[in-house]
Amino acid sequence: SQQGEEDPQALSIQEGENATMNCSYKTSINNLQWYRQNSGRGLVHLILIRSNEREKHSGRLRVTLDTSKKSSSLLITASRAADTASYFCATENSGGSNYKLTFGKGTLLTVNP
């Protein structure tokens, strides 16, 4: 079953604007990851945040994690047309197998030039 649920399902913005995507999950986690997928391609890892971290930055990406609300957000600042892609959150659940990630259904981000 799906653990992460991204919100919104689709987001359309203009170049230069910020894009915020949210992810909610149901069970306790060890870490949460965000991936990006260009149309018809494989997924690319963007950033990992551990359960004891609250915020993490990587370039124009900012990820927050609120374990009390079981939610995470991915912020892309100063978006570019090349950021157009689907974005997925994935969780590694604590107490379960250490081998598996559970992916959400993704947010389709369109950045208009």
Add this chain to the structure above:
Amino acid sequence: SQTIHQWPATLVQPVGSPLSLECTVEGTSNPNLYWYRQAAGRGLQLLFYSVGIGQISSEVPQNLSASRPQDRQFILSSKKLLLSDSGFYLCAWSVLHAFYPQETQYFGPGTRLLVL
């Protein structure tokens, strides 16, 4: 550096025909290996994962099977394809950590399968 290969990139098969998709990883040893399926516009469904040669765990009942004949080779098979097997199949690998939380997974380019 590590690379992951999948082939073929695209496949069109008739219903009832067999299937073999191959995935190989280079530049690492003892990886965890994964097969996912992605329906159009949807998230990823984990089909199989493997933590070693000959060790396969199945996540969902289906008419697909997986094998790992070598350390860095993962094969997805079917004896008779169904229409519902159409989708985008992704192979991924990660570093094996038996006692630590899962780290990054690295994905191949995918195989688009259309069953007619």
